[in-house]
Amino acid sequence: xxxxxxxxxxxxxxxxxxxxxxxxxxxxxxxxxxxxxxxxxxxxxxxxxxxxxxxxxxxxxxxxxxxxxxxxxxxxxxxxxxxxxxxxxxxxxxxxxxxxxxxxxxxxxxxxxxxxxxxxxxxxxxxxxxxxxxxxxxxxxxxxxxxxxxxxxxxxxxxxxxxxxxxxxxxxxxxxxxxxxxxxxxxxxxxxxxxxxxxxxxxxxxxxxxxxxxxxxxxxxxxxxxxxxxxxxxxxxxxxxxxxxxxxxxxxxxx
Amino acid sequence: xxxxxxxxxxxxxxxxxxxxxxxxxxxxxxxxxxxxxxxxxxxxxxxxxxxxxxxxxxxxxxxxxxxxxxxxxxxxxxxxxxxxxxxxxxxxxxxxxxxxxxxxxxxxxxxxxxxxxxxxxxxxxxxxxxxxxxxxxxxxxxxxxxxxxxxxxxxxxxxxxxxxxxxxxxxxxxxxxxxxxxxxxxxxxxxxxxxxxxxxxxxxxxxxxxxxxxxxxxxxxxxxxxxxxxxxxxxxxxxxxxxxxxxxxxxxxxxxxxxxxxxxxxxxxxxxxxxxxxxxxxxxxxxxxxxxxxxxxxxxxxxxxxxxxxxxxxxxxxxxxxxxxxxxxxxxxxxxxxxxxxxxxxxxxxxxxxxxxxxxxxxxxx
Numbered sequence: 168x169x170x171x172x173x174x175x176x177x178x179x180x181x182x183x184x185x186x187x188x189x190x191x192x193x194x195x196x197x198x199x200x201x202x203x204x205x206x207x208x209x210x211x212x213x214x215x216x217x218x219x220x221x222x223x224x225x226x227x228x229x230x231x232x233x234x235x236x237x238x239x240x241x242x243x244x245x246x247x248x249x250x251x252x253x254x255x256x257x258x259x260x261x262x263x264x265x266x267x268x269x270x271x272x273x274x275x276x277x278x279x280x281x282x283x284x285x286x287x288x289x290x291x292x293x294x295x296x297x298x299x300x301x302x303x304x305x306x307x308x309x310x311x312x313x314x315x316x317x318x319x320x321x322x323x324x325x326x327x328x329x330x331x332x333x334x335x336x337x338x339x340x341x342x343x344x345x346x347x348x349x350x351x352x353x354x355x356x357x358x359x360x361x362x363x364x365x366x367x368x369x370x371x372x373x374x375x376x377x378x379x380x381x382x383x384x385x386x387x388x389x390x391x392x393x394x395x396x397x398x399x400x401x402x403x404x405x406x407x408x409x410x411x412x413x414x415x416x417x418x419x420x421x422x
Numbered sequence: 423x424x425x426x427x428x429x430x431x432x433x434x435x436x437x438x439x440x441x442x443x444x445x446x447x448x449x450x451x452x453x454x455x456x457x458x459x460x461x462x463x464x465x466x467x468x469x470x471x472x473x474x475x476x477x478x479x480x481x482x483x484x485x486x487x488x489x490x491x492x493x494x495x496x497x498x499x500x501x502x503x504x505x506x507x508x509x510x511x512x513x514x515x516x517x518x519x520x521x522x523x524x525x526x527x528x529x530x531x532x533x534x535x536x537x538x539x540x541x542x543x544x545x546x547x548x549x550x551x552x553x554x555x556x557x558x559x560x561x562x563x564x565x566x567x568x569x570x571x572x573x574x575x576x577x578x579x580x581x582x583x584x585x586x587x588x589x590x591x592x593x594x595x596x597x598x599x600x601x602x603x604x605x606x607x608x609x610x611x612x613x614x615x616x617x618x619x620x621x622x623x624x625x626x627x628x629x630x631x632x633x634x635x636x637x638x639x640x641x642x643x644x645x646x647x648x649x650x651x652x653x654x655x656x657x658x659x660x661x662x663x664x665x666x667x668x669x670x671x672x673x674x675x676x677x678x679x680x681x682x683x684x685x686x687x688x689x690x691x692x693x694x695x696x697x698x699x700x701x702x703x704x705x706x707x708x709x710x711x712x713x714x715x716x717x718x719x720x721x722x723x724x725x726x727x728x729x730x731x732x733x734x735x736x737x738x739x740x741x742x743x744x745x746x747x748x749x750x751x752x753x754x755x756x757x758x759x760x761x762x763x764x765x766x767x768x769x770x771x772x773x774x775x776x777x778x779x780x781x782x783x784x785x786x787x788x
Contacts, residue, residue: 227688249697257694267689271707280703281693326689333694 177236178203178337178368179224184233184244186219186392193219194230195393203336206363207370208379208400211389212415217372220389221339224370225259226252238336257286260330264342266322268314274301274325275310278332286333293332300328304358320351324358331362338362340371376419380404388412481764491751492758502761509746510765513739516582522574526585529563533588537780556599556717560592578656583742584769587728590660590738594724597664599717602671606679607701609672620672627669633730635662640734659736667724674716678709718781722774729770740766 179201186194194216201207209217222228224237226247235242238258242251269277278297282288288296301307304324306317314322323343330338340359344352356378363369363382373379379386379400386403388396388411396403396412404420407413443451453467454460484500487507495502515526536555567589569575581589608620627635639662640655647653653661682705690700732741743762752758 225692227691252691253694253696256691259692261689261692263685263689265685267683267685269686269689269704271711281690281695284699284703285694285696329693 175202175204176239177201178205178238179370180234180236181224182234184223184230184235186223186228186230193392194223195391197233197392197394199387199394201337201368201370203368204366205368205384206382207385207387208383209370209372209387209389210374210376210379210415210419211395215389216392217389218341219392221261221341221370221372224337224339225256225261227261257333258336260333260335260338262323262326262330262338262340262343264345266314266319266326268322268326268329270314273311273313274306274317277314277325278329281329281333296334297328297332300331301325303331303361304328318351319347320354323347323351323355327355327358327362337368337370340369340373342372342374344373344375374419376404376416388415390415492753492755495755495757495761497755497757500757501764502755502758505746505752505758505761506765509743509752509762513583513742513746515585516737516742517580518582518585519574519576519580522569522576525566525569525573525576529567529585529588532559532563533592537776540780556592556595560589560596563589563592578654581656582737584739586656586731586736586738587725590663590728590731591721591724593660594663594667595721597661598667598671598720601664601668603675605668605672606675609676610679624669624672627666628673632663632666632727633733635666636730636734638662655734656736659731659734663724663727667720670720670723671717674713674720675709677716678713679705681712682708715781715784718777718784722777722781725774725777726770729766739769 177200179199181197181199184194184197185192197216197220199207199220209220211217219228223230223235226235226242229247230244232244234244237255240251240254240258242248242255268274269280272280275294275297278301279288279290279293282293282296283290298307298310301310304327306321306324306328309317309321309325314325317325327338327343343359344355347355352375356375359369359371359378360382371378371383383400385397386400387394388403388409390411396407396409398408403412404416407416453463480499481501485503486495486500487503488494489504490508492502492505494504514530515523518526536559540551540555566573567576567581567585568578578586578589605620605624608616609624611617611620636659639658643653643658686704686708687700690704695703728738729740731738732744735741737745743766744759746752747759747762
């Protein structure tokens with residue numbers, strides 16, 4: 168299994184990515200390769216650059232140095248165009264910490280607006296696909312409601328369905344459970360796990376270490392804008408190679 | 423440690439106890455809670471009573487109701503409603519031809535119907551309704567009033583009074599709203615030149631008084647226009663209103679656009695929407711519906727500002743009343759003009775207070 172992955176063309180390649188927020192060096196010489204079907208979990212202390220990393224992949228954040236290749240689209244730091252951002256975003260889905268559902272639309276409209284107006288799908292097909300994914304996240308009954316009528320966990324499941332409706336080759340998750348009440352975290356994690364079982368390529372920024380252990384192929388640990396350690400979950404959690412990761416795990420896993 | 427407390431049966435919800443304060447007691451607490459407040463209450467109430475009685479005496483007890491000239495209202499003791507009764511029709515429609523008046527009444531009726539419909543629909547305003555009320559309706563009114571084709575032409579110089587006020591207000595909105603939106607978007611443009619031009623336009627118009635803009639439109643603009651391109655006073659005044667209020671609306675829209683969360687744009691980007699689609703489908707609907715109360719407030723301001731038209735010689739409602747008071751029949755008695763002004767205030771108060779209540783309700787609903 169590992170061999171086939173090693174030979175498949177990567178879906179994400181980041182080479183020597185550097186990013187600054189004003190004078191603050193937010194990403195430092197970041198190199199990441201993600202093969203199709205891989206599940207990557209990114210973790211690290213707050214301010215370590217993990218959110219910036221995933222937001223750079225779909226060009227929500229520009230970067231100043233390095234090369235990026237996502238789903239076959241090459242982007243150089245000196246030539247970040249709107250066309251490239253659009254092309255990448257039509258192949259990559261994203262789930263945000265704050266859900267970011269469109270409050271003036273029903274759940275169903277939230278799901279079909281991207282396919283219809285961004286991808287040129289026919290309304291009927293988009294609706295069918297939307298109902299399919301809505302059933303998948305267990306919210307068929309809520310299709311005609313507005314986001315504000317749903318619980319946080321339900322909203323985040325709608326957001327996941329919305330990301331899937333554009334048929335992405337890769338889905339980015341930026342702390343998808345961080346703003347949920349504790350009793351709603353599991354329903355979202357279960358949805359994500361079922362997605363992982365289906366072979367979706369995922370990059371997940373999260374503090375849910377149990378999820379990382381169960382689902383990830385690789386876990387990336389970041390601190391101060393750089394990648395400190397990358398390993399398969401067993402090794403990552405049981406034999407951390409760096410003192411920083413050891414102390415981080417000590418903080419997160421101690422309950 | 424031992425378990426200290428366990429509840430086995432849940433408490434069912436109960437109704438709150440009734441408020442057992444008598445009406446008299448409630449009023450006493452409202453008006454006379456402390457000695458100082460009692461003094462203040464008494465002072466204000468007596469002021470209200472005296473002023474109210476004086477006005478009532480003037481407007482009802484000593485008022486003159488009948489008559490066809492200022493001879494009916496001798497002295498300056500009571501109100502001269504005879505003047506209002508004799509003259510109200512031209513105040514509403516100006517010199518609009520009598521056989522074509524149904525066109526003017528249709529506009530008034532459509533306007534009233536539209537607002538009744540808007541107000542009775544409970545949930546918040548949508549982009550479509552804003553466009554219908556503020557753009558489509560004014561254009562339709564203008565076409566109906568001016569005529570052409572099967573309808574005889576009635577030029578704007580024949581319009582007057584409240585009809586003119588209504589038309590100027592709506593025409594101002596029909597042009598100022600789209601222009602204001604464009605200016606607001608322009609101020610957020612990627613291109614610096616667009617940002618500067620829009621910013622300079624908005625800031626310079628916000629920094630001058632409307633009356634100054636009106637005078638420029640009335641007196642200065644004709645001097646600059648090439649020979650043969652004469653624009654009527656009415657049109658010039660309307661354009662001045664439109665440009666001035668576009669700057670006001672631009673600031674309102676800018677606030678609305680800023681209030682849309684950044685995450686909304688990002689989410690729209692990640693589902694594959696282009697920048698234009700994001701603006702049209704995600705940002706604008708949210709921005710516009712959040713500023714409708716503020717837009718209604720601009721509308722109230724525009725309605726009141728139309729009285730400035732009479733200063734540059736366009737006979738709006740105020741102008742029509744003043745002309746009426748100067749006519750040979752009604753000259754010479756000061757209470758004639760005063761009664762006209764009170765009537766004017768009443769008309770403006772009715773319209774603006776209704777709109778203001780509506781805008782307040784929209785704010786509460788959000």
